[in-house]
Amino acid sequence: MNIQTPAAAKAADATRTKPTREEAEAAVRTLLMWAGDNPDREGLIDTPSRVVRSYSEFFCGYDEDPADMLARSFEETDGYDEMVVLRDIRLESHCEHHMVPIIGRAHIAYLPEGRVVGISKLARVMELFSKRLQIQEKLTAQIANTIQDVLKPKGVAVVIEAAHQCMTTRGVHKPGVAMITSRMLGAFRDNSDTRREFMALLGAPRAGGFEG
Ligand SMILES: Nc1nc2c(ncn2[C@@H]2O[C@H](COP(=O)(O)OP(=O)(O)OP(=O)(O)O)[C@@H](O)[C@H]2O)c(=O)[nH]1
Ligand SMILES: [Zn+2]
Numbered sequence: 001m002n003i004q005t006p007a008a009a010k011a012a013d014a015t016r017t018k019p020t021r022e023e024a025e026a027a028v029r030t031l032l033m034w035a036g037d038n039p040d041r042e043g044l045i046d047t048p049s050r051v052v053r054s055y056s057e058f059f060c061g062y063d064e065d066p067a068d069m070l071a072r073s074f075e076e077t078d079g080y081d082e083m084v085v086l087r088d089i090r091l092e093s094h095c096e097h098h099m100v101p102i103i104g105r106a107h108i109a110y111l112p113e114g115r116v117v118g119i120s121k122l123a124r125v126m127e128l129f130s131k132r133l134q135i136q137e138k139l140t141a142q143i144a145n146t147i148q149d150v151l152k153p154k155g156v157a158v159v160i161e162a163a164h165q166c167m168t169t170r171g172v173h174k175p176g177v178a179m180i181t182s183r184m185l186g187a188f189r190d191n192s193d194t195r196r197e198f199m200a201l202l203g204a205p206r207a208g209g210f211e212g
Helices: 007-014 021-035 047-058 119-129 136-151 192-202
Strands: 084-095 101-111 156-164 179-186
Touching: 007 101, 007 119, 021 192, 047 179, 084 119, 084 156, 084 192, 119 136, 136 156, 156 192, 179 192
Parallel strands: none
Antiparallel strands: 084 101, 101 156, 156 179
16 A cells, blocks of 8 residues: 655645546546447447546535635624524535445534524535545544634534445445444534534434435
């Protein structure tokens, strides 16, 4: 295995240039041939460009700064300081080990400290990080850490339940398995009543919804 120190990885990042669209399409063509098919037949002739366009959608989360999503906040809340919970946000990401879908749902909550954000912005933060190659633990932590760092509320909680197609459609082949991760910060970590209230607001686990 090639083990890079964080400093070496950072240096490699700095010198890396993004391949051109043509190079990306050539890579897809190679994969088609490797799979045993003929990339010049009618049905596949446009596939490299379709795949590259699809990947541009799947992986569009690298260029934006998640902090920008939370830049606008509102302070006229008449002192509202109870929990805000966004439940059952559809999540679509890709596993960094196999580049296949992770499909599930996320729940995000925070305890405001003087200001709130437009509620869609929490989903936008999730969306941005999910449009990168991910493992679920990192995705969960990135969402919570960003909201905590930028909005500075009294606490943040993020729970993600998801199915990993690398586990359901290949490899160990275990459909119906959900991976559950959570990241609790501030009051959600320190105060068990706050955590319990959040869990109660999430309600009973809902079956399904991970089929993609
Ligand atoms: N912790 C964690 N593991 C993940 C996630 N997504 C995929 N994996 C796992 O990453 C592991 C990669 O293991 P490897 O042994 O390197 O790859 P592999 O030979 O394809 O493994 P199998 O999936 O068991 O066939 C697998 O166990 C996957 O189930 C994730 O979000 N979090
Ligand atoms: Zn995987």
